[in-house]
Amino acid sequence: MDQIITLEEVKKHRRKSSVWMVIHNDVYDVTSFLEEHPGGEDSLLEVAGKDGTQGFEDVGHSDDARELLKKYKIGSLPPQQKTSFIQDCSKLKWAVLALAGAIVLGFVIKKAMNK
Numbered sequence: 001m002d003q004i005i006t007l008e009e010v011k012k013h014r015r016k017s018s019v020w021m022v023i024h025n026d027v028y029d030v031t032s033f034l035e036e037h038p039g040g041e042d043s044l045l046e047v048a049g050k051d052g053t054q055g056f057e058d059v060g061h062s063d064d065a066r067e068l069l070k071k072y073k074i075g076s077l078p079p080q081q082k083t084s085f086i087q088d089c090s091k092l093k094w095a096v097l098a099l100a101g102a103i104v105l106g107f108v109i110k111k112a113m114n115k
């Protein structure tokens with residue numbers, strides 16, 4: 001079973017002596033990885049005690065890097081603190097709906113003006 005670790009607990013580990021971070025709702029202890037990180041320790045320290053998912057994904061880490069993650073995983077966020085994929089998708093869904101709505105509205109206005 002996964003160890004449940006809250007965001008409040010992760011927040012306490014943001015100093016070089018102990019660096020934890022959240023990536024995709026899982027908690028990682030990267031303290032021993034700081035010096036080994038090919039992207040430097042600063043990029044890791046920047047998101048220490050926080051959610052580093054965005055930073056991790058922005059870089060476009062390789063499959064090797066993703067494989068390496070497993071080594072440092074110490075637990076997961078409690079379900080109520082997880083950022084769900086569905087939530088992310090629903091944002092996209094609204095954006096697409098809004099765009100579709102704008103296009104339809106455009107057509108309706110155009111038609112009305114042609115009358």
Ligand code: HEM
Nearest residue numbers: 028030038039043047052055056059061062064065068069
């Ligand atoms: C436990 C978490 C992480 C692991 C295991 C990891 C691993 C790696 C590895 C193996 C590389 C070499 C390139 C590759 O294979 O993709 C790399 C590069 C890099 N990483 Fe990470 N990384 C982690 C977290 C992060 C985070 C949170 C950030 C930024 C907020 C970051 C920023 C970078 C940058 C800037 C590079 C250099 C890319 C380049 O030179 O092209 N990494 N990382």
